[in-house]
Amino acid sequence: MNPMDIVTIGETMVLMSPQKSGPLRYVPGFHKQMGGAESNVAIGATRLGCSVGWISQVGDDEFGRYITQNIRSEGVDVSQVVSTGKAPTGVFFKEKKNAKQTRVYYYRANSAASQMSTEQLPYEYLKNARLLHLTGITPALSESCKQMMFDLITWAKAEGILVSFDPNVRLTLWSKEEAAQVLHDLAIQADILLPGIPEGELMCGESDPVKIASYFRQKGVDNVIVKLGPEGAYYDCEGEQAQVSGFKVDTVVDSIGAGDAFAAAVLSSHLQGFRWDEAVKRGNAAGALVVMTEGDYEGLPDTEELDAFMAQKIEDDVLR
Incomplete structure (x- = not known):
């Protein structure tokens, strides 16, 4: 079995995007896309030159086949994706109030991915990963998914596989109290932690990026990178x-997926030998590119696009 740079596990759903802005009750139609934090990272890292595998479970239905086919077409290995006839593929809808405000409605209860469990984990496949990327969405899907996440991160640590963790809070899936405890307990086991400010507040009660990073560094996390949205990111990695x-952008078209783009660029850059400051800068650039494009993953850049965008921004700054 060939070595993989990154393996990630989680749910991807069919995304129904409205044809126009406004409350969904006034939207006449939708167009079909797909979205999932882990598959976004998988596609993003693949476009940036990494070999990536995505593990999941989809329904034995047209939506499940659509998702698997799309992710495979992006160059991501989907050999460990399970198709089941016992539960459907999840669906979610976007609602665009205006250019800067987007709401999301999920229909994922009892979905195929929520039925995943520790017993299904392909350990021989996972052993070939340099890095395992996990998010806080998966443990919120069900009790079996939550237990799977704890078992998986414990196993990966014992095997010496790097673990990155993006808390990616979804409070529509579970209570704030449970989310805070579970995400905290998973976060402190990670090698690379990628929280935002709201997630830091939830997990450790701090809203200052320096204090968030310091808290988790003291808990034993070697590398903490706190996402600050348009302001960039603060990192505390291996003592630096x-x-x-x-990177400033003229127009924000769709902000969903920016954090996944950031994670994909940071993790791929780190595995490719970039310094942490360079990796974070590339993450910021990838996030900026994604918010200028419609869809969860469509705007994820390849290496050429990312380098060109960063070079142009540097040139623009010099000319100002």
Whole structure:
């Protein structure tokens, strides 16, 4: 079995995007896409030159086949995706109030992915990963998924596989109290932690990026990178700390997926030997590119696009 740079596990759903802005009750139609934090990272890292595998479970239905086919076409290995006739593929709808405000409605209860469990984990496949990327969405799907996440991160640590964790809070799936405890307990076992400010507040009660990073570094996490949206990110990695500025964009088309783009670029850059400050800068650039494009993963850049965008921004700054 060939070695993989990154393996990730989680749910991807069919995304129904409205044809126009406004409350969904006034939207006449939708167009079909797909979205999932883990598959977004998988596609993003693949476009940036990494070999990536995505593990999941989809329904034995047209939506499940659509998702698997699409992710395979992006170059991601989907050999470990299970199709089941016992539960359907999840669906979610976007609602665009205006250019800057998007709401999401999920129809994922008892979905195929929520039925995943520790017993299904392909350990021989996972052993070939350099890095395992996990998010806080998966443990919120069901009790079996929650237990699977704890078992998986414990196993990966024992095997010496790097673990990255993006808390990716979804409070529509579980209570704030449970989310805070579970995400905290998973986060402190990660090698690379990628929280935002709201997630830091939830997990450790801090809203300052320096304090969030310091808290988790003291808990034993080697690398903490706190996402700051348009302002960039603050990192505290292996004893080095700094804030890296974000890239300004003229128009935000769709902000969903920016954090996944950031994670994909940071993780792929780290595995490719970039310094942490460079990796974070590339993450900021990838996030900026994604918010200028409609869809969860469509705007994820390849290496050429990312380098060109960063070079152009540097040139623009010099000319100002």
